[in-house]
Each structure stands twice: as structure tokens, then as C-alpha cells.
Amino acid sequence: MSVDVGSRALLADGDVVLVRPLHPADTAEVLGLHTRLTKQDTYFRFFGARPSALDKLAAEIAADPRPGHYAVGCYLRGDLVGVANYEVLSDSSDAEVALVVDAAVRAQGVATLLMEHLVSYARKAGLKRFVAEVLAENAKIIHVFADLGLRFEASVGGPERDVVMILEEDATYLDAVLKRDSVADAASLTHVLKPASIAVIGAGRRPGSVGHAVLANLLAAGYPGHVEVVNPHAGEILGVPSAASVAELARTPELAVICLPAAAAADAVEACGARGVRAALVISAGLTGTPAGTRVREAVSRYGMRLVGPNCLGVVSTDPVCPLNLTFLAGAVQPGNVGVVTQSGGVGIALAESLNDLGLGLSSLVSTGDKYDVSGNDLLMWWTADRRTELAVLYLESFGNPRKFSRLARQLARTRPVLAVRSGSGGTAQRAAASHTAAAATPAVTRDALFEQAGIIAVDTVVELVDVIAGLSWQLLPGGPRVAVVSNAGGAGVLAADACEREGLVMAELSADTRERLAKLLPHEAAVQNPVDTTAAVPAEVFADALRAVLADDGVDAVIAATVPTAVGDPGTSLVAVVPPEYKTVFAVRPGQRARVAPLVPGTGVTACYDDPAAAAAVLARLVRYERWLNQPDTGGSLIPLENPDALRAFAAGREGWLPPAAAVELLRLAGIPMVETTYVEAGDSMDAAAADLGSPVVLKADAEGLLHKSAGGGVVLDVRGADRIRDAFRTLRSRFGSALRGVTVQPMAEPGREVLVGVRSDPVFGPLVVFGLGGVDADLIADHAARLVPLTEADADLLLDSLRSAKALWSGRLDRAAVRELLLKVSRLAELVPELAELDLNPVRVRSESCVALDVRARFERPTLTDPFLRRLRD
Structure with a gap:
């Protein structure tokens, strides 16, 4: 079994810590943390004096994770400074929770961070509530529990408080987590964008070198802090004193800028970490995919640094309090209100030059390059607090955490425009897709759905980007x-x-x-x-x-x-x-x-x-x-409740692959999704009993290996009347498909109406996507469809209905738009509740003036990788 090595995360003051599950080897550290507690903290923790069997308690806390027990520790620069653990109560979905934090870091949010990680793990384990018994005097821990953002209840009166926290993931809790994340992230990026001191490692005397250009730009920008250079072959460069090594610098720099060949860059990052440098900007290329790149990642994790790059253009800030230009741009950067994050140095250069030509300027520019640590999500959080940035621009070639990105971008776009250049649109065809939904849910469609739902103004080229920036800047x-x-x-x-x-x-x-x-x-x-x-x-x-x-x-x-x-x-x-x-x-x-x-x-x-x-x-x-x-209402999530979510989860448990037709129909029934009455007959069974019970007329649909397009593939027999004709049609399908026929679905003929498609495709990075479009034979003939990421808000559902090219004609008649809208929201909620649902294809859905009903369903399950996209942690 693999061991969870934990993840880096940020405290409220920007310090980087390691949060990981505890194991028996940590017992001594757990005991030491409890031993260091002050007299008052000991009283709060144990409701009295320190227990005599503290070593036994420490061993119990540090036991390996198991059903019913979990403990997580917070490590700051290698020292254990906080522990949170829960123990599940007997035969219950409730767990009792306990917290211990070193007094030296009490005000830095350690307790809250530990609780968030505990909540995330408990939810995956299926727990519903945390409970705790707290002394009424212990106001600080009560505030920690109350301020998490969970639904919170506490008893009143007496010396003790019985506390209950409901472990539901709702918009209130996610907003609280992201707010804390933004505060901590902005504090950590201060080391990058407002450092008190900088060392340029690898600045040469030759004007043509990257390091020399970076140093010259920094000095020209008027940076007011302390600057040193690391170059063993020079006593000074451009008037800046030079040290032979990082260890010999006159003072520990807050930010180190590294402009060295790959192998030497890794040495420099390790030396900076050992010296106590808080952040590194690695402009050097050639690290990714090499042992040197692995060393850089390990050093950043080991020493708790933030890192920009490698393989990047650098960083710019035009804040008059701390102006800096740590790039090799050819000219000066004009101050302005446009913030830019880009994975491409070339895009950064082109955009900076274009803005200068327009008389506009930058508030900040961060080139993330190979994105070992600092990413677009970090800058979205920085700009949320930076009022100098009135317009945010993104050029992202990949998404590490798109669901968190969506929520952060949506939050920022409510207060100022967010622009993005689409990239990676090639290779969007999925020719071997096993359903209409899969064929429609291409990578480009998924990315565009992300941008549109988050309120991002998307363009295809840097030229178009500049056009929009100009339009937004002056009108x-x-x-x-x-x-x-x-x-x-x-x-x-x-x-x-x-x-x-x-x-x-x-x-x-x-x-x-x-x-x-x-x-x-x-x-x-x-x-x-x-x-x-x-x-x-x-x-x-x-x-x-x-x-x-x-x-x-x-x-x-x-x-x-x-x-x-x-x-x-x-x-x-x-x-x-x-x-x-x-x-x-x-x-x-x-x-x-x-x-x-x-x-x-x-x-x-x-x-x-x-x-x-x-x-x-x-x-x-x-x-x-x-x-x-x-102008859309920001409702924050799907509003359609499903009647029996526990039954849905129980149905999904352990399932993999395409569901048999009868099971797929049962899935829709549990989700409250209307489906036409359906009878399924195995290929080897007799149709006699079913034919005797069925009314007329009916439709027979073949369930055959490799048959996706039933109508086009001869798998549908319509308007069959009478038991004898039903048996004849069954025999025809058995003859037509031979051993490939698994069975036949029999349904009453549906009343006429318009056919649409509704489906779900789960992406391993982006999560579930709801697809809507024209269905039936039109699904392939016209290919008119649109998509939105789960969860759908009511506004998202309305936009989805109106996003088809044919939308005006589709809804100009008397079709029941409200019923289709409700269906979309139910499908979204189903995809939220059942992460095992990899693919759902409702095609066709027959829409009439007063209803809509699914006529066919295919569903595929796979074992999900359960990750919490909103858990506070840095890139690994």
C-alpha cells in the first residue's frame, strides 16, 4: 500500500508547511508536542492536569490510518507544530475530533488548516458529522470550529460545550476555504512580488547574458530593497556587490533569482533553501524531465520555499512601493493596471510590447514557465487582493486544478474582467468515442465550458487579446x-x-x-x-x-x-x-x-x-x-435535490464498466429522471411472457456488442403490434445480430415530439461535464451541442438551453423548456453525487409540450480517483 507523504500548504502568514497523515514512527514527536503544552493548554486539552499515560495517548494518535481513526500533523521547517485527529463513535457516521497546536504558531492558522484536511479525509470516508466536547473557557478553539464555514451547533450553559459540525460541502464552506487560501497565498507571494531583498545568482559581466539583463532591468526599475549578486568570478557587477556563493552573501535574501545552467541551477536552489531563502525565481531552462529538475522540486518541498518557473521569462511588478523587473525584456515596462500570468515567455514579451505601444501598462507579470509551484491559481488569488490590477490576463497551456481555478476566476471576474487566450485546441476529435456524449465532450469543449461558466473573456490569439484589452481599458x-x-x-x-x-x-x-x-x-x-x-x-x-x-x-x-x-x-x-x-x-x-x-x-x-x-x-x-x-444570479451550485442520495451512492458502490440496460434504467429511477417504461429480455430468453404482458404498439431496440447508432445500424423495429408480431421482431433482431446480441429492450411507442440529447462525460482533470444538444438521428447529422461543467446553476442550465445554433427554432414552439431545464439540473446533481459515473448518454430524450422523457440510456461507471480540488495545498 502506498504511503501518503502529504502535501505542502500555506499558513496565514505565508509560511509553507507540510501536512501529512501520522504513523507510529511519529509517536515521539506527538508526545513531545503534548509535553510542550502550557499549563493552560494542558487544562484545555485534558480538562485537567496532564494524564499519566500520555505516551499511550500519543501512540494511539499516531497509529496508522484505519477505518474509524485518522490523524494528521502539520510540520513547519521539519518540526511538528500541530496535530488533529478523529475517532469514529461506535456504529456511527459521527466522529469525535481533537486538536493540539504549539503555542509558538497559534496565530498562524495551523488549527484551521489541520481541520480542513481532517474534514476532507472524513468526507471521503463517508462521515457525516464531527463532534467535540470543549470547555466553555476555551474560546479560541470554539472560534476555530465555528469559523470553518461548516454548519455549526454548540450547546449553551454549563462549564462545557457540546459542539457539532456538519460535514456537508456547500458553497458557504468552499467560500470560507478559498478566502483563507487567498489570504495565505497572497502573503506567500509577497516574497516574490514585494521582497525586501533580492540576490541574482548567475548575473554575468557580459551584457549579452540573461543574468546580466535581469540585473540591469532590476536596477533600472528602481527597486528600493537590498540587492546582491552571486558570481565567483567578480567582485561587483553593475555596481552591485558580488559574493562567491549563496552561503557567502552578506544577508539572506528574501527572493533569489537563478540564471544558471540546469545542473548548477539545482545546486543553487538547494543552497538557497539551506540559507533560509523564502522564494526562488528560476529562469534557467532544461530542468524538466531531468534529475536536476527532480532535485529542484525536492528542495522546494524540503525547505518550504515558493518557486516561480523554471524555464520562464521572469517577474514584473510596477507597484510604486516596490517596483521590480526581474525579466530579460528588451525595454522598460510601463506601469498600468493589467495583470498577466503566462506559461509562455514569448506571449509575455509580445503582450508587454503591445501594451506599451497602446500607452497601457502592467500592474504585474508572472511567467510561470514549467510551473513547478506558482501557477495561474496563485495569481488569481493575488489579484483578488490587489486593487491596482483592474484587468487580469491568463495564458495557460494546462490546468493543474481546473475546479479550483473555475471558482477563483468566477470570484475575480465578478469584480473585474478576466481574459484568457485559448490554447491547446488541436486534436479535439475523439473518433473512437463510445457514445454521442463522449464524441461531443472534446478537450476544447471542456475548456471553453470552464471559461464561459467562470465569466472569462476568451480569445484565440494575442492580437485579439490586445483588441479586447483596449476596448475594456477606455470604455x-x-x-x-x-x-x-x-x-x-x-x-x-x-x-x-x-x-x-x-x-x-x-x-x-x-x-x-x-x-x-x-x-x-x-x-x-x-x-x-x-x-x-x-x-x-x-x-x-x-x-x-x-x-x-x-x-x-x-x-x-x-x-x-x-x-x-x-x-x-x-x-x-x-x-x-x-x-x-x-x-x-x-x-x-x-x-x-x-x-x-x-x-x-x-x-x-x-x-x-x-x-x-x-x-x-x-x-x-x-x-x-x-x-x-x-447580471446572472450567482447561485453557486445545483439547486435540484435528489430524493434518495444514499440509495444512489449504494447503487454505484463497486460498479465498473457499461451498466446492463436494466441497471441503467434503475439508475435513472433512483435519480428521479423520467424514463419511458422499459422491459428488457435477454437474447437467449423467450419473448413469450413479455409479449403477452405488453400493450401495443411497441418498439424493440437491440442491445448488441458495438452497436452505438441503433437506428442507423438496423437495431430498432418500430410500431410493432400484437404478441405474434413482437415475437417475430425479436427473432428478426436475433438473426440480424447473431452472437453479438445481448438482449432486446421493449418499450411502448412514445408520443411524437422533438428529440434532444442529454449526457455526462467525466474528465479526470476537469470533472463531470453535462452535454446538451439535438438528439436522435440529428445528433450526428447536425452535431449541434453545448456543454457546461458540473455543478450547473440554474443560470448555467438556461444558458445551456440557449447555446445551440438551433436554440431559437427549438424553443419557438410549444416544447416544455422547464422540464428539460429540470432534467439538466437533475443530471448535474447525479454527476455530483456519484463520482463513479464516467459517462451517461440519454439519447434521445423526447420533448413534448408538457413533459420530457428519456427513450434510451447508456451509462458507464469506473472507479474514481477521489481528490478534493478545494483542499488547501500547493503543487507537488
Whole structure:
């Protein structure tokens, strides 16, 4: 059996600790921790004096994990500073919990961290409640229990308190855990982004070297802290004193920047850890997949350091209190309000240069490279507390903990825009998928569902990213999708209108008053309908008045103003007076301008000016979708309760592989999902008894090895009437499929309706994904489907219903949308409760005016790897 070596985690002050299960070898340390307790702590722990058999108690606590017992310890720089354990009460799903924390670290959140790890393990073990008996005087431990975020009850009166904690994972508890995680993470990243002292290890005297460039950029940024260099061949570099080794530095740096070849970089990280350095930035490449890379990981864990990289561009912060530029960027970095985390150094360089060109700047930039430790999740937590960052940008090639990422990004996106560049979209086809759901749930679909649910504005290229940053930086979000186009060049206006419609925006219908006002302002040949064509003959002042008239229309949420200069004048120059930032959203378009996007007037924040109407429309559409997401109620999770969750869990226990048809039907019954009445007959059995009991007409469906598309594969016989015909159809299917036939499903013919598909596909990294689309024969013919990650909120379910290309036509009739919505939420809840459910395919689901019902079901189970994505721990 593998031994759980534990995981690194953060205390409230940013210290890195190791949290791991205890074993008999830890008995002496457990005894030592209890022996060091103060007189008051001993009284609180034992309700009196220290017990005489303390060594026996220590051995019991440090016993190996087993059903009914679990103990976890917290190690700070190798010393045991806290222990939490539970003992299950006899024949119960309740467990009694106990805590001991060294007084020296009492205010750093050790007790809370240990309790979170204990809660996570207890849930996996199926426990329902923690109970404890606490002295009323022991207010601190009562507060620890009460503030966890769990449902909490405590008795009142008397010298003791009976405490109960309900071990349900709800939004309140997750929010509390993430809040504590964010505080601790921000404290630890202070060593990276606001260090009091820095050592650059490997800075050379040669200007062309990476280390020299990093040191030069640091000095040019005006970093106010203490700086030293490690270079055994120089006494000073760029005026900075140099030491021969890490051990010989004049003082222990808070942050070490390592610019050395791979093998030497590993030596440097180990030396930094031994010296007590709190964080390392490893710019060096060539470590991953080598023994040197393994040494770096082990040193970071052993010495409790934070690490950025390796193989990265570096770190930038423009905070005026502690400006630093620890990169090899070619030029200075302009201060601004854009925070960037990127796995690609090249993307970081391109983005920094583009923002400089626009007159925008960075609040911070962290290049995570091979991402041994610090990741995108860390920066999401940092930016949550950093008010200088008003816009967050992500370039991530992989997700270590996507469920935690989703919750963090959703939290941040509620207060400021979060942008991401899609990457890794290739290879999305799953040609050997065993169900329609699996075929639809590609990696790109899963990633896009993650972004959309978290409120992330996703783009495909760095160029598009810069377009959106410019649009967000100088204009408010649009109040809705209704767009008007005003142009002095008819062709540009038409192109803009076409682009808006392609992007799903609504061309606003101008009011009669607006059209009348425009007719009085403009030449008679002008077009006063949307798109408005002022004609090229109007001077700038008249164009400005026309734009004001359109902006005053209550039916307009945003305007694209496309202008070209003429001999009469340049209407573009009039926009500055018309577009104050507190008014409706206005984007300018100047066909033929040299830059793809630029400020309308250099050095000002009036609005973004694009060289093409399509670019402006694409940005506007993304901003409209983000505004719509912001206006959704944030309910936090699936709201559909299932009647008997314990029966579902019991049903799932121990199952693997595709369920037999009868078992799949039973799964739906337990989940409260409507399924047409179904009878299953084994291939070798007689149909006589079933035929005698069945009404007419019925449909027979073959359950055969390798038969996915039943209709196309000849596996469905419709509208069969009478016992004799039923037996004949059964024999036909047995003859058609031979030994591949496992059995036949018989169902009453369903009433006519629209067929849709609802399914679940569980991803080992992202978790379960709910898929919705057109079903039946349309599933493959049209391939119109959408997906959302579990858990679905009510808003997610509504968006899923409206995300199909055919959604407008689908719901324009009298179909029971509410029933399908409820079905989606029940399927989501089923996937939450039963992690063994790897795949579910309800295809088709027949939707009518007053109901929906599944006509066919396939379900696959596999043994899940139970991990807690929200447990506070650092990357291993």
C-alpha cells in the first residue's frame, strides 16, 4: 500500500508547511508536542492536569490510518507544530475530533488548516458529522470550529460545550476555504512580488547574458530593497556587490533569482533553501524531465520555499512601493493596471510590447514557465487582493486544478474582467468515442465550458487579446446587445453591420424621433436607418451631432462609429467631444489606419479605434457576453435535490464498466429522471411472457456488442403490434445480430415530439461535464451541442438551453423548456453525487409540450480517483 507523504500548504502568514497523515514512527514527536503544552493548554486539552499515560495517548494518535481513526500533523521547517485527529463513535457516521497546536504558531492558522484536511479525509470516508466536547473557557478553539464555514451547533450553559459540525460541502464552506487560501497565498507571494531583498545568482559581466539583463532591468526599475549578486568570478557587477556563493552573501535574501545552467541551477536552489531563502525565481531552462529538475522540486518541498518557473521569462511588478523587473525584456515596462500570468515567455514579451505601444501598462507579470509551484491559481488569488490590477490576463497551456481555478476566476471576474487566450485546441476529435456524449465532450469543449461558466473573456490569439484589452481599458461595458452603426462611408457601415450580426449582436431599431432628428441634420441622400450613413460630404461637426442623436436613443446600447477622412473634413476628429467615458459604449473604426488598434487620440483614454469593423464588432460582442454573465444570479451550485442520495451512492458502490440496460434504467429511477417504461429480455430468453404482458404498439431496440447508432445500424423495429408480431421482431433482431446480441429492450411507442440529447462525460482533470444538444438521428447529422461543467446553476442550465445554433427554432414552439431545464439540473446533481459515473448518454430524450422523457440510456461507471480540488495545498 502506498504511503501518503502529504502535501505542502500555506499558513496565514505565508509560511509553507507540510501536512501529512501520522504513523507510529511519529509517536515521539506527538508526545513531545503534548509535553510542550502550557499549563493552560494542558487544562484545555485534558480538562485537567496532564494524564499519566500520555505516551499511550500519543501512540494511539499516531497509529496508522484505519477505518474509524485518522490523524494528521502539520510540520513547519521539519518540526511538528500541530496535530488533529478523529475517532469514529461506535456504529456511527459521527466522529469525535481533537486538536493540539504549539503555542509558538497559534496565530498562524495551523488549527484551521489541520481541520480542513481532517474534514476532507472524513468526507471521503463517508462521515457525516464531527463532534467535540470543549470547555466553555476555551474560546479560541470554539472560534476555530465555528469559523470553518461548516454548519455549526454548540450547546449553551454549563462549564462545557457540546459542539457539532456538519460535514456537508456547500458553497458557504468552499467560500470560507478559498478566502483563507487567498489570504495565505497572497502573503506567500509577497516574497516574490514585494521582497525586501533580492540576490541574482548567475548575473554575468557580459551584457549579452540573461543574468546580466535581469540585473540591469532590476536596477533600472528602481527597486528600493537590498540587492546582491552571486558570481565567483567578480567582485561587483553593475555596481552591485558580488559574493562567491549563496552561503557567502552578506544577508539572506528574501527572493533569489537563478540564471544558471540546469545542473548548477539545482545546486543553487538547494543552497538557497539551506540559507533560509523564502522564494526562488528560476529562469534557467532544461530542468524538466531531468534529475536536476527532480532535485529542484525536492528542495522546494524540503525547505518550504515558493518557486516561480523554471524555464520562464521572469517577474514584473510596477507597484510604486516596490517596483521590480526581474525579466530579460528588451525595454522598460510601463506601469498600468493589467495583470498577466503566462506559461509562455514569448506571449509575455509580445503582450508587454503591445501594451506599451497602446500607452497601457502592467500592474504585474508572472511567467510561470514549467510551473513547478506558482501557477495561474496563485495569481488569481493575488489579484483578488490587489486593487491596482483592474484587468487580469491568463495564458495557460494546462490546468493543474481546473475546479479550483473555475471558482477563483468566477470570484475575480465578478469584480473585474478576466481574459484568457485559448490554447491547446488541436486534436479535439475523439473518433473512437463510445457514445454521442463522449464524441461531443472534446478537450476544447471542456475548456471553453470552464471559461464561459467562470465569466472569462476568451480569445484565440494575442492580437485579439490586445483588441479586447483596449476596448475594456477606455470604455464602460455595454448595457445590452443593441448596436447602432454610424459612418460617413456607406461601405464601412455595411461591413460593420454585417460583422455585428455575425457576432450575435442585435442591430438596434432607431426610434422615429431619432430618425426625424437625423433627417434634419443630414443631407437628404443620407441613410437614417441603422446603419446610419451620414454621407461623405458632412463636416465633422455635423457627424458629431448625428452621433449624439443616435447615442440619445433609448433603444441603443452601443455604437460603432466608422469614419474616413475626406476633403470636406475628418469626422473622426469630432469623436473626442462626443464620447465621454461615462456615456454609452462607443468604439471607433478608421479603415486603413496603420495599427490594428490604437487610442482614438494618442495619450488619451477616450476610446479604442480599430482598423476594421469586424475587430470592433468582435470586441463588442465579447463585452456584451461578459456584461450578461455579470447580471446572472450567482447561485453557486445545483439547486435540484435528489430524493434518495444514499440509495444512489449504494447503487454505484463497486460498479465498473457499461451498466446492463436494466441497471441503467434503475439508475435513472433512483435519480428521479423520467424514463419511458422499459422491459428488457435477454437474447437467449423467450419473448413469450413479455409479449403477452405488453400493450401495443411497441418498439424493440437491440442491445448488441458495438452497436452505438441503433437506428442507423438496423437495431430498432418500430410500431410493432400484437404478441405474434413482437415475437417475430425479436427473432428478426436475433438473426440480424447473431452472437453479438445481448438482449432486446421493449418499450411502448412514445408520443411524437422533438428529440434532444442529454449526457455526462467525466474528465479526470476537469470533472463531470453535462452535454446538451439535438438528439436522435440529428445528433450526428447536425452535431449541434453545448456543454457546461458540473455543478450547473440554474443560470448555467438556461444558458445551456440557449447555446445551440438551433436554440431559437427549438424553443419557438410549444416544447416544455422547464422540464428539460429540470432534467439538466437533475443530471448535474447525479454527476455530483456519484463520482463513479464516467459517462451517461440519454439519447434521445423526447420533448413534448408538457413533459420530457428519456427513450434510451447508456451509462458507464469506473472507479474514481477521489481528490478534493478545494483542499488547501500547493503543487507537488
